[in-house]
Amino acid sequence: MLVITDNVTQAINRLRRHQRRHVPFAMARAMTLLAREGRDAVRESLPERFNLRRRWAVHGIRFQFATKQSLTSTVYSRDRFMVEQEVGGTKTENVRPIPAGRLATLHRRRAIPRSLTAPRMKRRDDVFERDGILWQAKPDRIEPLYVLAQRLRMTPRLGMREQVEDLAGRRSEPVFARVLREATAQDR
Incomplete structure (x- = not known):
């Protein structure tokens, strides 16, 4: 009985060490991969939603890496005017003909x-x-x-948030599982 208890204690300690060591890295890596996939999905859908004559608006869709310390990854647009395309509203300044x-x-x-x-x-x-x-x-x-x-009613048509949330909801489990397997396989 004592041997089993020692093995259980060792197994629990190994799992705790494994959790402290690999889970934050795998989580950050999975979030970064999902953000990259989200960015690519938004970039791919832009020509369907807008008349694009140049590629600079597409290249303005970017993502921020997640780290072990900050388990947050973000898909964003560097262009301020895309906020109006995402949320809509009434535009009263700089309304172009x-x-x-x-x-x-x-x-x-x-x-x-x-x-x-x-x-x-x-x-x-x-x-x-x-x-x-x-x-x-x-x-x-x-x-x-x-x-x-003088006033322009903007309807939301970018749909970046919905696209990225949908993709993250569908892909987060398989991506995290794959990244965690890769991280534990490299454990020495």
Whole structure:
């Protein structure tokens, strides 16, 4: 009976040492891997949610590593304007003119040339503003150029939080189990 008690005590001590040594490392490593997967998932979904003409918005989605001391890993965007895309709300400052008509079609494919921006178009003699819309008078018709909004209602469309939480919920157990196995396999 004494031998069994000694073995149980030794086993408990080994498990405690194992827990102190490997679990924080495995937890930090798993959280970092999940954050990296979350970042990649958000980056992959951006072209479906936005008209991206350049890659800088995609590269602005980043993640922060977890450490054994700080078991927190974060997926974030370095661009401040993405907060509005994530949470929505009403924008009243720096509201840019919204392209309309042929400029809206052009804007979907590429950036609008500087010569066709709203401030430059306002200087032209054939362009006028009425009821918050910038119009261009052509010889046979009048075309809308921009909607000049004072307030802009932003609907949440980034969905970063939902994507990352969903991925972490589905993948946390298998990733943690794999990382813990790898950490204990290297134990000497």
